[in-house]
Amino acid sequence: MVRHRIRQLLCAIPPLGLAVLGACHDTPVQAAAGRLDSIVIGVAGLPDELDSVTTFTYTFPSVNAESVLVALLDTGVPVRQGWRPLDNLCDDPIGPRFTVQLQQDDPRMLDHDFVRGAVGRLLCATQLMWYRVRTGP
Numbered sequence: 001m002v003r004h005r006i007r008q009l010l011c012a013i014p015p016l017g018l019a020v021l022g023a024c025h026d027t028p029v030q031a032a033a034g035r036l037d038s039i040v041i042g043v044a045g046l047p048d049e050l051d052s053v054t055t056f057t058y059t060f061p062s063v064n065a066e067s068v069l070v071a072l073l074d075t076g077v078p079v080r081q082g083w084r085p086l087d088n089l090c091d092d093p094i095g096p097r098f099t100v101q102l103q104q105d106d107p108r109m110l111d112h113d114f115v116r117g118a119v120g121r122l123l124c125a126t127q128l129m130w131y132r133v134r135t136g137p
Helices: 002-022 065-074 107-112 119-124
Strands: 029-031 034-042 055-058 079-085 099-102 114-116 127-134
Touching (some): 034 065, 055 119, 065 079, 065 107, 065 127, 079 119, 107 114
Antiparallel strands (some): 029 034, 034 127, 055 099, 055 114, 079 099, 079 127
């Protein structure tokens, strides 16, 4: 029984590995409300000021940002852009967190494991993956 379970787990590793490798490129991702473009930026590329009403921080330390963004867009949440930290310089247990800025306030973000504000968590990173929502073709 245990050997059978181990064999099942080992057989699942190659497909999972391919899925992870396939998610590492910078090709646009299509969502119902537009297209996601992504690019690596330095922390200096962040906007000077982020509105704490339309900016939300993910509560968990790890995230598949593209999947979360597509899910938000597909449910009609007006996402403008998002940032996923690629490293961590903070000397605290929280560290940097995936952060999303909306076009306008939408309280449904709280139902998707986000909290309002906390934009300073991005400053714990030196590099971020910046996701921009593009509408149209």
